Amino acid sequence: MVHRLKADCDSCFGLCCVALPFAASVDFAVDKAAGQACANLKDDFRCGVHGNLRTIGYKGCTVFDCFGAGQYLSQVTFGGRDWRRHKESAEAMFGALPVMRQLHELLWYVEEALSLSVTEPIHENLREALEETERLARLDGDSLLKLDIVPHRANVNELLMRTSELVREETLRGLKGGGRRKAYGRGANLMGAKLKNADLRGANLRGAYLIAANLSGADLRGADLIGADFRDADVTGADLSGSLFLTQFQLNAAKGDAATKIPATLARPDHWTIKK
Incomplete structure (x- = not known):
């Protein structure tokens, strides 16, 4: 799996700590609105309590993963312009994060599907889906905000479901007893x-x-x-x-x-x- 789909916080402008909302719960100690910087976010975009997140009530932070969307938006889509020094980009950057995360998640699944030999019959379709997802991920910030990702997700999901069928069928064929399993x-x-x-x-x-x-x-x-x-x-x-x-x-x-x-x-x- 390529590195770009794995979170690299050192190359991100702390986007998940600002763009996303959270509510006081077992996962978060306080409420935070979308677009509001977390009180623990430092000037260098690092977390000031990273080593103690789970013990001070921020368990949710240790669970979240952006599939590399944060650093891609920070360094590629917005060309390294951070939201503090370039306030005109902040709204678009924060709004684009959930969209880019979905696109990167789809890339993760499609690349995994392509890596499997059992999916060879649909490799061409998977490659087309990969190319289209990558094209959408290259859109500028304003275009990402306008993107209706639902139809694309639906099209990709059909291929992922077919991948699932192929993998599970092969797995069950290799089991004793004819592959009968509780559904x-x-x-x-x-x-x-x-x-x-x-x-x-x-x-x-x-x-x-x-x-x-x-x-x-x-x-x-x-x-x-x-x-x-x-x-x-x-x-x-x-x-x-x-x-x-x-x-x-x-x-x-x-x-x-x-x-x-x-x-x-x-x-x-x-x-x-x-x-x-």
Whole structure:
């Protein structure tokens, strides 16, 4: 997975700390409106409490991932002009962040789909989707604000669903017993589910609610995890190494450890419990 789709805060003007709103909750200590700079944001666009975010009530900050949208807007779209010195660009820059994040998220999924040999029958379509998404990401700030991304997301999602079918079919063919599995389906409510050591290979968990689910030791190879909610899910010792469409955002939201197997394209979150 290319570096441009991974967050590089040193090359960003703290956009997520300003553009996005948050409300006082278990994830954030205070309310903050969209376009308002977080009180912890320093003049150099770094976080003044980065090392203590989870202990002082800013857990949500440690979970968020922009797929590299922040640094791309900062350095490419707006040519290195920060919103403090160039106030005329601030509104467009902040408004464009959610749009660019969606485009970069789509790029992440499409590039993963293209990296799989099983998707060869739709590689041409995937390459076309990749090129169109990259074209949209190159739009200027004002054009990004006017962009209706919904139709494009829908078109790309059709290819991602086909990718899911191909991957899961191949996974299930390799299992004993003819690949018969309990069906969960899109948006399954698995909040708090007891799935310890569960064999979830090839499962359709698209958009599943896995909040606080016990997935410790579970095998999720070949499972479609796009949009699945992993907040406080226990994935200690789980095998996520061959799962489909897993993101850094989802890993950050979960609870794992050194025994959790993750894809090589993702990083083990710093806040996971690492047993020595």
